[in-house]
Amino acid sequence: MKGKALLLVVLGLWFQSLNMSSGGVAAAASNRRRGNEDFGDIESKFALRTPEEITEDRCHLVPGDINSVADCNFNHSSKTFVVIHGWTVTGMYESWVPKLVGALFKREPDSNVIVVDWLTRAQQHYPVSAGYTKLVGQDVAKFINWLAEQFNYPLENVHLLGYSLGAHAAGIAGSLTNKKVNRITGLDPAGPNFEYAEATSRLSPDDADFVDVLHTFTRGSPGRSIGIQKPVGHVDIYPNGGFFQPGCNLFDAINQIATKGLGDMDQLVKCSHERSIHLFIDSLLNEENPSKAYRCSSKEAFDKGLCLSCRKNRCNNMGYEINKVRAKRSSKMYLKTRSQMPYKVFHYQVKLHFLGTESVTQTNQVLLLSLYGTIAESEEISVTLPEMSTNQTYSFLIYTEIDLGELLMVKLQWKSDSFFSWSDWWSNTGFGIQKIRVKAGETQKKVVFCSREKISHLKKGKEPVVFVKCYDKSLSKKAV
Amino acid sequence: MKVFITILLAALLCLDQGSEQKETKSADESREEDYDYKDNDDDEEDDDEVEIKHIPYEGSLECYTCESESIEEHCNKIKTCAPSQTFCKTIITRGNADSNYLTTFSAWCSDTCKEATKIIEGTHVTVNCCQSDMCNPLLVDGKASDTNAKANCGGILTGVGVTTLFMLLCSWLGRDL
Numbered sequence: 300m301k302g303k304a305l306l307l308v309v310l311g312l313w314f315q316s317l318n319m320s321s322g323g324v325a326a327a328a329s330n331r332r333r334g335n336e337d338f339g340d341i342e343s344k345f346a347l348r349t350p351e352e353i354t355e356d357r358c359h360l361v362p363g364d365i366n367s368v369a370d371c372n373f374n375h376s377s378k379t380f381v382v383i384h385g386w387t388v389t390g391m392y393e394s395w396v397p398k399l400v401g402a403l404f405k406r407e408p409d410s411n412v413i414v415v416d417w418l419t420r421a422q423q424h425y426p427v428s429a430g431y432t433k434l435v436g437q438d439v440a441k442f443i444n445w446l447a448e449q450f451n452y453p454l455e456n457v458h459l460l461g462y463s464l465g466a467h468a469a470g471i472a473g474s475l476t477n478k479k480v481n482r483i484t485g486l487d488p489a490g491p492n493f494e495y496a497e498a499t500s501r502l503s504p505d506d507a508d509f510v511d512v513l514h515t516f517t518r519g520s521p522g523r524s525i526g527i528q529k530p531v532g533h534v535d536i537y538p539n540g541g542f543f544q545p546g547c548n549l550f551d552a553i554n555q556i557a558t559k560g561l562g563d564m565d566q567l568v569k570c571s572h573e574r575s576i577h578l579f580i581d582s583l584l585n586e587e588n589p590s591k592a593y594r595c596s597s598k599e600a601f602d603k604g605l606c607l608s609c610r611k612n613r614c615n616n617m618g619y620e621i622n623k624v625r626a627k628r629s630s631k632m633y634l635k636t637r638s639q640m641p642y643k644v645f646h647y648q649v650k651l652h653f654l655g656t657e658s659v660t661q662t663n664q665v666l667l668l669s670l671y672g673t674i675a676e677s678e679e680i681s682v683t684l685p686e687m688s689t690n691q692t693y694s695f696l697i698y699t700e701i702d703l704g705e706l707l708m709v710k711l712q713w714k715s716d717s718f719f720s721w722s723d724w725w726s727n728t729g730f731g732i733q734k735i736r737v738k739a740g741e742t743q744k745k746v747v748f749c750s751r752e753k754i755s756h757l758k759k760g761k762e763p764v765v766f767v768k769c770y771d772k773s774l775s776k777k778a779v
Numbered sequence: 780m781k782v783f784i785t786i787l788l789a790a791l792l793c794l795d796q797g798s799e800q801k802e803t804k805s806a807d808e809s810r811e812e813d814y815d816y817k818d819n820d821d822d823e824e825d826d827d828e829v830e831i832k833h834i835p836y837e838g839s840l841e842c843y844t845c846e847s848e849s850i851e852e853h854c855n856k857i858k859t860c861a862p863s864q865t866f867c868k869t870i871i872t873r874g875n876a877d878s879n880y881l882t883t884f885s886a887w888c889s890d891t892c893k894e895a896t897k898i899i900e901g902t903h904v905t906v907n908c909c910q911s912d913m914c915n916p917l918l919v920d921g922k923a924s925d926t927n928a929k930a931n932c933g934g935i936l937t938g939v940g941v942t943t944l945f946m947l948l949c950s951w952l953g954r955d956l
Contacts (some may be wrong), residue, residue: 334850439854458904459917467836498807648862671897673893673895673897676899681799703955705895707870707895707897707904707906708899708902710905711899725804747846749847749885750847751847751872751883752878752881753847765876765900765902767872767885767902767904768870768881769847769870769885770846770885770887771868771887771889771891772889773863773891
């Protein structure tokens, strides 16, 4: 009972602070004068972490203090990651910070990983902290410019990673550096106060040579959602549609409280928000199997399986191994993920054409599909078709959590409306199916499955029907 | 001697038929009947864009091509493959179909091929790969081998053809039957 009450209080505080948005920003910004070339007004701290010490800030790089750079063993010939945290309730680093730092070192062992500490400014009321992103961005830009001027450190080696408010701070930093930094990764950039903000005061494609963004918690009306809804980078990826992430619902939360206690409370509240970071960590750790995202006009079109193309840069890797594609207009990309690491799934578009002599239409019908491949077979996948009509073709998206290998067979069953339905029993509702067409996103292969008897009869509530591969084709030469 | 002539005629006829089929099929791929897709989207077009009508060139692979045919149906269509398609692929499926026990056979030109045998829910599925012209005829024992199928003018005469050839040989040797 105590736990529930606490959860409610935290939730309440969170949303209250989000709604209090507008006011304070301008005031906070105008309180401080724009800094001169001296570094006295820099409040943010820059800790250089090491593979041995991923959790604590042991050594700080101090802008203006040349010795600090040598003292911390900054590696001038390696790339540099700058991690910028977001708003914080506790005034402490959240648990993802060492996880991300560790993953960066695992992937790039020689790199410099700098964690920006703006915790005091980040634990104010949300709107106040949101206003501070401008100052934090200025701090970071000054620091980077100093590195570049003092040590001739190339900005092509700088990659900024910002989470939530930190993403906008990174954007502002990028817009203020003397030369563009190589890359900014925005991890679910904050929505409130920024959804309708001008490009100069939030993360935007102009802030770096390449800007990639993960949107993981955009549920709610625009301006109210925790993550920003509109695309703000060169490539904007919306995993699972971007609204909400699998494994983050209330049931999962209660389950986690039961098993792990209340220690990770703040984690639960921001589960979907923080998922952006863990997806990026996944991409650092699982180098060989990057998740692919697919360009699509809408989430709805993606869910119909219509966007699994990789031609003309229509697909890209999510996370660290992303291809730097700069379209004229920013592009929204979509993918499905698992609820935990490794997040990768395998996407398939399935196309069915229903044959029949008399015209039949059924609505909201459930099909059960199983895919069988050379490596493994899928679980039974349930698909709800809003409509099934004679002589119509339907397309939908399914995905599997495991790699099935090359597909060989498909099993299809039409579930009856209820466990025991008289109407299904008496009527003989059914459609003829000759072929099932499947397009695999990950392998970029098109596979046709044929009925073994030229035409199979899919009957509601009856035995499943089986289709065997009878044609396949690679869609692009690049496909693996 | 009459027998000899009939056999010769039959052989000629069947050769002719074979080459005819080849011409018609090499034109364009079994350009899968395009349904009027209900959920048409701009992304649909790219499936087809890739399929450029290719001109058969010296060294194009030729494969038997059919979709889920039973043993009795004879897979005798021959297709000239696109340059990227370097395999003749066959899938043989044995097991209970919707109504009764069936052996079905599919064959096509493919750009990738990996041999595999799997029993899926009681159905035996075998994938065969080969890389020479018409190396994937439908053989009764259900195994596509590397026999040079050009000699026996397609799958039609695998059964009849052998005996005919034997008779042909006999008459050639002057021993009228």
